[in-house]
Amino acid sequence: MAEIRLLNLRKEFKGTVAVQAMDLEIKEGEFLVLVGPSGCGKTTTLRMIAGLEDPTSGEIYIDGRPANDLEPGQRNVGMVFQNLALFPHKAVFDNIAFGPRMKKVPADEIRSRVEQVAKTMHIAHLLGKFPAQCSGGEAQRVALARTLITDPAAFLLDEPLSNLDAKLRKEMRAEIDGLHSRLRKTFVYVTHDQEEAMTLADRIVVMRDGRIEQVGTPLEIYHDPVNLFVATFFGSPAMNVIGGEVRRKAGGPVFTFDGWHVPLEGVGEVPDGPATLGVRPEALRVEGVTGGYRARVTLVEPLGKETLIYLDYGADRLLIAVASPSFWVEEGASVEFDFRGGRLYLFDREGRRLGRG
Amino acid sequence: MTKRAKRRLRAIGRYTALGVWAVVVAFPLFWSVMTSFKPPYEWFTWPPTWIPNPFTLNNYRVVWFGELLDTQYVQSASIQTPFFALVNSIAIAGTSTSLSVVLGLLLAYGVSRYGILSEATLFRLLILRMVPPIVVAVPVVIYYATLGLSDTYVGLITVYVVSTLPYAVWMTKSFIDEVPVEIEQSAQLLGASRLRTIWEVVFPLVRSGVVATFMFILILTWSEYLMALFLSATNISTLPVQLNKYEGSTEGRLYGWQQALSLGVTLPLIVIGYAIHKHLVRGFSFGMLKR
Numbered sequence: 001m002a003e004i005r006l007l008n009l010r011k012e013f014k015g016t017v018a019v020q021a022m023d024l025e026i027k028e029g030e031f032l033v034l035v036g037p038s039g040c041g042k043t044t045t046l047r048m049i050a051g052l053e054d055p056t057s058g059e060i061y062i063d064g065r066p067a068n069d070l071e072p073g074q075r076n077v078g079m080v081f082q083n084l085a086l087f088p089h090k091a092v093f094d095n096i097a098f099g100p101r102m103k104k105v106p107a108d109e110i111r112s113r114v115e116q117v118a119k120t121m122h123i124a125h126l127l128g129k130f131p132a133q134c135s136g137g138e139a140q141r142v143a144l145a146r147t148l149i150t151d152p153a154a155f156l157l158d159e160p161l162s163n164l165d166a167k168l169r170k171e172m173r174a175e176i177d178g179l180h181s182r183l184r185k186t187f188v189y190v191t192h193d194q195e196e197a198m199t200l201a202d203r204i205v206v207m208r209d210g211r212i213e214q215v216g217t218p219l220e221i222y223h224d225p226v227n228l229f230v231a232t233f234f235g236s237p238a239m240n241v242i243g244g245e246v247r248r249k250a251g252g253p254v255f256t257f258d259g260w261h262v263p264l265e266g267v268g269e270v271p272d273g274p275a276t277l278g279v280r281p282e283a284l285r286v287e288g289v290t291g292g293y294r295a296r297v298t299l300v301e302p303l304g305k306e307t308l309i310y311l312d313y314g315a316d317r318l319l320i321a322v323a324s325p326s327f328w329v330e331e332g333a334s335v336e337f338d339f340r341g342g343r344l345y346l347f348d349r350e351g352r353r354l355g356r357g
Numbered sequence: 358m359t360k361r362a363k364r365r366l367r368a369i370g371r372y373t374a375l376g377v378w379a380v381v382v383a384f385p386l387f388w389s390v391m392t393s394f395k396p397p398y399e400w401f402t403w404p405p406t407w408i409p410n411p412f413t414l415n416n417y418r419v420v421w422f423g424e425l426l427d428t429q430y431v432q433s434a435s436i437q438t439p440f441f442a443l444v445n446s447i448a449i450a451g452t453s454t455s456l457s458v459v460l461g462l463l464l465a466y467g468v469s470r471y472g473i474l475s476e477a478t479l480f481r482l483l484i485l486r487m488v489p490p491i492v493v494a495v496p497v498v499i500y501y502a503t504l505g506l507s508d509t510y511v512g513l514i515t516v517y518v519v520s521t522l523p524y525a526v527w528m529t530k531s532f533i534d535e536v537p538v539e540i541e542q543s544a545q546l547l548g549a550s551r552l553r554t555i556w557e558v559v560f561p562l563v564r565s566g567v568v569a570t571f572m573f574i575l576i577l578t579w580s581e582y583l584m585a586l587f588l589s590a591t592n593i594s595t596l597p598v599q600l601n602k603y604e605g606s607t608e609g610r611l612y613g614w615q616q617a618l619s620l621g622v623t624l625p626l627i628v629i630g631y632a633i634h635k636h637l638v639r640g641f642s643f644g645m646l647k648r
Contacts, residue, residue: 050542073545078546085543089562
């Protein structure tokens with residue numbers, strides 16, 4: 001078990017800054033997900049924890065010990081790479097046995113440990129095969145088993161599921177989740193997939209341009225984003241954004257766009273001026289609305305359990321509403337929509353959330 | 358024309374072209390082998406005889422064992438058995454090729470993983486190799502005379518290692534580049550030292566490429582003539598140098614004898630090539646085949 005602490009961590013590659021001023025505490029036994037668009041520094045951060053990348057400045061502590069000067073093999077962390085990095089010339093058995101062999105574990109003990117790990121990962125039948133003969137999901141399990149057998153204090157996973165198809169990805173996601181609940185070890189998981197982050201994480205670290213944008217539980221991140229970037233990154237379909245202005249009226253502040261006024265209830269103290277209104281698709285109502293705003297339906301996507309309605313209200317971006325599966329409108333028809341009862345988010349021109357706490 | 362007929366026609370065309378090319382390539386070898394079994398009067402006869410008549414082993418007996426000299430049509434050539442040169446060739450080509458490949462592999466690893474030389478620098482070094490050997494031959498002879506390296510194993514091996522190293526680095530680098538660095542890193546994370554990683558993970562994955570590089574450089578050093586001629590005298594002599602010695606004072610070039618020796622020069626390479634052909638197919642395809 002290990003807690004990992006990053007202090008003012010910075011990494012530059014030939015003049016470009018990949019990670020800057022990163023402070024992060026990863027708790028013992030926690031499942032932490034680093035998430036962000038590609039190039040945000042999440043993989044670099046993970047590689048610095050593993051010791052594969054030397055930080056330009058800042059410190060890394062693993063289990064309270066300074067780890068900056070430790071070789072990757074001395075840090076007692078296990079890593080699963082995006083391309084899995086199995087040894088193609090070694091059979092599955094020898095791939096899994098590689099770690100214990102490096103630690104000079106006696107041969108018969110290695111055999112029994114490999115067999116045991118293979119059993120828990122359901123790959124006992126593959127031990128004699130080579131990685132190229134394994135399917136994507138099987139190779140995934142082998143990579144996990146190879147790390148698992150060395151009993152590392154922390155698992156580092158770098159987009160391990162990105163090469164799998166959607167169905168297998170969901171299966172393996174559940175498997176990794178189960179593995180974490182069983183082992184109760186520290187997991188640090190890198191992904192660009194917000195859904196993966198939401199479903200797996202105890203805590204999510206949202207990164208952009210080498211900086212941490214927000215740290216929080218999945219629900220905190222979803223319901224209380226600190227800025228427009230985090231707000232639109234999480235949730236599928238993404239949060240609707242509407243450009244407009246905050247004005248003060250007799251009955252309280254309103255958000256005006258396109259000649260319409262939206263009363264701002266429960267948004268907190270917000271200053272007047274240009275702003276962006278954010279509303280999640282499930283909070284945008286189109287069913288049974290009278291006296292709402294008007295928009296043209298450009299696309300109707302029935303997904304079975306719900307139906308997505310794309311609305312053109314005259315701006316350059318479409319709005320998306322989630323309607324019940326029984327709801328139906330023709331494309332091209334005009335409908336009314338409102339945000340009544342739904343939660344509204346306001347952001348300033350720089351994308352910072354307004355009226356938050 | 359149906360699609361099938363078209364495809365067939367294309368195949369016929371392709372195989373005809375390849376067949377013609379194969380004949381062009383193989384003909385000198387055929388002629389060499391046939392000449393080596395011909396009696397002296399058939400060496401130059403016109404119109405040429407394709408198949409030796411009578412078939413004789415005399416050329417081999419003369420060249421390799423020094424027999425029959427007085428009974429032969431040719432009498433005035435100075436003869437020395439080529440076994441001495443064969444041993445020399447094996448020692449010099451074998452040592453210099455091994456050194457070149459080992460040094461090349463280590464250098465290539467440094468270039469590929471640590472960028473110790475830029476691609477541009479490496480390319481410049483390779484271009485240097487395009488200089489015709491004769492340009493540097495005379496200066497090297499003068500240096501070597503001064504340094505006492507003329508006519509020594511060390512001297513010739515050094516020249517061969519230096520001149521083939523750029524090839525060795527380029528070729529092995531392309532194979533190392535193909536090994537994803539994550540494979541090495543995962544070995545390190547599992548506790549393997551740098552050397553252990555190279556030995557257990559990198560080397561097995563580039564083995565085919567290394568074998569192909571070895572063969573390529575062996576062919577270069579084994580058949581090198583100019584430097585061997587300039588830098589050898591009585592102590593060392595390689596087979597290509599011997600090959601040029603079969604010239605009688607009155608008879609001109611002794612083709613039968615020369616070809617009997619040339620088969621001895623060619624055969625070892627063919628045997629080695631056959632022994633490692635599995636690696637060559639993978640190695641010479643430069644990773645175009647999936648591992």
